[in-house]
Amino acid sequence: MDLLTAITNLEREALDSIGVCDSKVALEEHYHRFLGKKGELTAILRGLKDLAPEARRQTGEEANRVRAAIESAHARARTELERRLIEERLQGESYDALRPLPDLTGHLHPITSMQMEVEQIFTGMGFQIMDGPEIETDENNFGRLNFSDDHPARDMQDTIWTTDGNLLRTHTSSVQVRAMRLLRPPFRIIAPGRVFRYEETDATHESTFHQVEGMLIDREVSVANLIHVMKTFLSRVFERPIEVRLRPGYFPFVEPGFELDINRNLEGERRFEGDAAWLELLPCGLVHPNVLSAGGIDPKQWSGFAFGLGLDRLVMMKYGIEDIRHMFTGNLRFLSQF
Ligand code: FA5
Numbered sequence: 001m002d003l004l005t006a007i008t009n010l011e012r013e014a015l016d017s018i019g020v021c022d023s024k025v026a027l028e029e030h031y032h033r034f035l036g037k038k039g040e041l042t043a044i045l046r047g048l049k050d051l052a053p054e055a056r057r058q059t060g061e062e063a064n065r066v067r068a069a070i071e072s073a074h075a076r077a078r079t080e081l082e083r084r085l086i087e088e089r090l091q092g093e094s095y096d097a098l099r100p101l102p103d104l105t106g107h108l109h110p111i112t113s114m115q116m117e118v119e120q121i122f123t124g125m126g127f128q129i130m131d132g133p134e135i136e137t138d139e140n141n142f143g144r145l146n147f148s149d150d151h152p153a154r155d156m157q158d159t160i161w162t163t164d165g166n167l168l169r170t171h172t173s174s175v176q177v178r179a180m181r182l183l184r185p186p187f188r189i190i191a192p193g194r195v196f197r198y199e200e201t202d203a204t205h206e207s208t209f210h211q212v213e214g215m216l217i218d219r220e221v222s223v224a225n226l227i228h229v230m231k232t233f234l235s236r237v238f239e240r241p242i243e244v245r246l247r248p249g250y251f252p253f254v255e256p257g258f259e260l261d262i263n264r265n266l267e268g269e270r271r272f273e274g275d276a277a278w279l280e281l282l283p284c285g286l287v288h289p290n291v292l293s294a295g296g297i298d299p300k301q302w303s304g305f306a307f308g309l310g311l312d313r314l315v316m317m318k319y320g321i322e323d324i325r326h327m328f329t330g331n332l333r334f335l336s337q338f
Helices: 002-017 023-037 040-050 053-091 110-124 152-156 172-184 222-239 289-294 311-319
Strands: 185-194 207-216 244-248 254-263 278-287 305-312
Touching: 002 023, 002 053, 023 040, 023 053, 040 053, 040 172, 053 207, 110 185, 110 207, 110 222, 110 311, 152 305, 172 207, 172 289, 172 305, 207 222, 207 278, 207 311, 222 244, 222 254, 222 278, 222 305, 222 311, 244 278, 305 311
Parallel strands: none
Antiparallel strands: 185 207, 207 305, 244 254, 254 278, 278 305
């Protein structure tokens, strides 16, 4: 077979077989087979040196034409292959704009939502919301609340002191003191916030927890007023009629002081240990005259009540959470239940 025929055959074979190359690797192999340094065209052209000058020129030109034809067939095939690969990928990745998204939206922490609920109920009863600092003076946390320096009641709340003689407030009652000095009676405030105690944690005690202080100052405030406000508030939180019971309780800043219990919902509620009909909920009382005086309010003209609600305990009660320590672990399996 002369070289020209061999080149023509090679062209036909190369152009026929390029159609079945369905991957980049196959295309490369095809290229090397026909046009590579050790490929078929090179092999054929080794015979050029034996040809007469005219035939050599003719055959060389034909070889160049065939090389160019095969190369441009390769360029087309590569482009086509890339287009096909992209199309296949897009089909596999089809995007459905109407497909429901996985539920990854966040929500409020149960303590936060409970705080907002408490705020809403009390503002509905004419209470203002007050805030106070977490680092307090001894005076605001104890002194003006009728704790004398050596008062044994200071030991009721183990205190975390700062090196400069201040403290992390042990209760939100410090905001009572600030309210009395800031507002003119009559007034009603609640003060939600974090409080801190130097104490061991267990299922019902944290060293950092949340309280909501309440204080109402007006003329001739009685225990009956206190009971009414508490019953109204608690019935709305628990979404059922709540009965309350007062037992004597001691705090130096109230006189008389009480522990307020609520009646249990014995049908609906999770049963607790020692299944009594009453559940201890919050301490409260009528504001001690010494506290009014220390706050710049004349106890002969004004009286009031105050209460201190444990927000974490309220959340635990409402949702039947048995361990307060779940609350701030950041455990999503716990938090996503609310
Ligand atoms: C007080 O802190 C008083 N200041 C409350 C008060 C205010 C009384 C106004 C009278 C008038 P007590 O230490 O009992 O009181 O705490 C109040 C509430 O905070 C408790 O009923 C409880 O719900 C919650 N609490 C107390 N200690 C902890 C704790 N370590 N962890 C979680 N909650 C706690």
